[in-house]
Every structure is written in C-alpha cells, then in structure tokens.
Amino acid sequence: MTVLSPVSDPRAAEPAPTESLIGLRVNGADHELAVDHRTSLLDALRDGLALTGTKKGCDHGQCGACTVLLDGDRINSCLQLAVAVGDREVTTIEGLAGDDALHPVQQAFLDHDGYQCGYCTPGQICSAVGALAEADRGWPSHVTPPDDPGPASAAALSADEIRERMSGNLCRCGAYVNIVAAVQQAAAGRVTGDDLA
Ligand code: FES
Numbered sequence: 001m002t003v004l005s006p007v008s009d010p011r012a013a014e015p016a017p018t019e020s021l022i023g024l025r026v027n028g029a030d031h032e033l034a035v036d037h038r039t040s041l042l043d044a045l046r047d048g049l050a051l052t053g054t055k056k057g058c059d060h061g062q063c064g065a066c067t068v069l070l071d072g073d074r075i076n077s078c079l080q081l082a083v084a085v086g087d088r089e090v091t092t093i094e095g096l097a098g099d100d101a102l103h104p105v106q107q108a109f110l111d112h113d114g115y116q117c118g119y120c121t122p123g124q125i126c127s128a129v130g131a132l133a134e135a136d137r138g139w140p141s142h143v144t145p146p147d148d149p150g151p152a153s154a155a156a157l158s159a160d161e162i163r164e165r166m167s168g169n170l171c172r173c174g175a176y177v178n179i180v181a182a183v184q185q186a187a188a189g190r191v192t193g194d195d196l197a
C-alpha cells in the first residue's frame with residue numbers, strides 16, 4: 001500500500017482573515033470595532049455599540065425598521081456592510097435629539113400621536129428626516145407627475161407624496177394614521193434642507 005504524504009496547502013496554513021478593525025463615526029462620536037466582514041451596519045450598531053434604538057425587523061431590506069441616516073441619506077442598515085461605511089457619518093435615532101429638545105420630527109410625531117410600537121417608530125422617524133431632506137433637494141418620487149420637476153422643498157409635499165415617500169416603512173398592525181400629519185408639521189417648520197437633516 002502506498003501512503004501519500006499530506007499535501008501542503010498554503011491557504012490552509014494561513015486562513016484568510018475574516019475580521020477587521022474598523023472605525024465607525026456614529027452620532028458624532030468615533031468608535032473602533034472588530035467586525036466580521038459579513039457584519040451588517042445594523043448588527044454593528046446594535047451588538048457592537050449597544051445602540052439598540054435601531055431595530056431589526058425583517059433583516060432583508062423590506063420593512064424599514066432598521067433605517068438610519070448615512071451622510072444624511074436614509075438607508076436600510078440591514079443591507080449595508082459595516083466594513084463598507086468608512087468615514088461616513090451615521091446618524092441613528094439616538095443621535096437625532098439635541099441636548100435640550102427633541103428633533104422637530106420627533107416632536108411632530110409626539111404632537112400628532114404618530115408614534116408607533118417600539119419596533120417601527122425609530123425607523124419611521126429616521127425615514128421621515130431623510131425623506132424631508134430628499135424633498136428639499138427637489139427629488140421626485142414615484143407619484144410626482146412626470147412633467148413636474150419635483151417639489152421645491154419639503155414644505156411643498158402633498159399628503160400623497162408623504163405617503164409614497166414613507167412607504168418603505170411597514171408595520172404589521174396598520175398604525176399609520178397620524179404619521180402624515182406629523183410629517184406635514186415637520187415639513188412646514190423647515191426653512192432650509194440643512195435644518196433637520
Ligand atoms: S430590518 Fe432592515 S429593512 Fe427590515
């Protein structure tokens with residue numbers, strides 16, 4: 001019988017690195033975190049930084065519960081790899097309020113009883129902040145008429161536009177009723193696109 005000597009495989013001797021030390025800037029503070037390369041931004045925020053305000057609903061980009069702002073733009077953090085965030089500014093629900101006052105969108109949700117359950121509310125509010133900034137940039141939505149260049153500002157949004165722009169945030173119990181009024185109040189209070197983003 002011939003005994004074969006083990007084949008030496010350089011890849012076996014030196015396993016490919018699956019973890020990196022990354023920097024994350026979240027709510028104005030810098031953090032260093034060792035993450036598996038497959039870690040989503042959502043998991044890095046919740047498990048790595050204990051910022052549990054951002055919720056994991058579907059974990060598949062379908063419910064909006066995990067919405068945060070990345071350089072002011074809303075994203076589903078369950079679809080964003082933490083290692084790909086780099087130096088960009090992440091804002092979570094914990095970072096929206098000032099020291100002494102709620103963010104105007106938070107205040108509007110409170111004024112209009114637009115708060116939903118703890119799973120849906122953080123994503124809804126971050127999404128509304130992002131949607132108002134998008135409208136201030138004149139971005140059209142799916143319901144903006146094709147010959148319309150888009151809203152002049154968030155303050156010009158109709159109820160239909162708000163519904164459409166918030167449609168990526170789902171809840172399972174249908175408690176949407178007062179959100180349009182809350183977003184309208186926050187939109188009416190805007191002076192420039194930089195005020196709330
Ligand atoms: S948890 Fe990210 S979209 Fe549902």
Ligand code: FES
Binds near residue numbers: 118170
């Ligand atoms: S408000 Fe959260 S599931 Fe309906």
